[in-house]
Amino acid sequence: MKVIAINGSARKNGNTALFINEVFKILKKHDIECEMIQLSGKYIRGCTACDQCYKLKDNTCIQKDDIVNECIKKMIDADGIILASPTYFSNITAEMKAFIDRAGRVGRANNNAFKHKVGAAIVTARRAGAIHAFNAINHFFLIEEMIIPGSTYWNIGIGKDIGDVSSDEEGLANMRNLGENFAWILKKIHSEE
Secondary structure, three states: OEEEEEEOOOOOOOHHHHHHHHHHHHHHHOOOEEEEEEOOOOOOOOOOOOOHHHHHOOOOOOOOOOOHHHHHHHHHHOOEEEEEEEOEOOEOOHHHHHHHHHHHHHHHHOOOOOOOOEEEEEEEEOOOOHHHHHHHHHHHHHHOOOEOOOOOOOOEEEOOOOOHHHHOHHHHHHHHHHHHHHHHHHHHHHHHO
């Protein structure tokens, strides 16, 4: 089993990556392979509504000059997907939004390519606005017909400067519980196959 995480933060290895890695620690204890792709420093164009993904049906976006198609392939090959973003003006980053728009369109154009995969949102915030960002990611999972594990609280961490979320004990505990629930669902799905 494999989980791919897409980190939409502009800060490579920042607070959002720290929370992803907290979930990964638990998943790895359950022998689940983990990989993180960080969008930091990567330019991602938004969807142009050209509908070529519906015409070609080859699991790719017609735009080939960025990382999106590589990520889509890894998401299709994975059993679970984590999408993570810091909170920018009460929402996800522009890169994560562009990524969701294109990956979501490609997935739906290709017989719901992400259907029945397990998906979890992780959001970090300096102080507030995280619920809207959390909802934005979960709406992607829901429309893609994915399975969303819960946890002891919403998957949100509080911290401004890099490393600050390491002091968010409740957030860290929530990430560990999310990892356990994520692993449990993946094992249940694979035991039924």
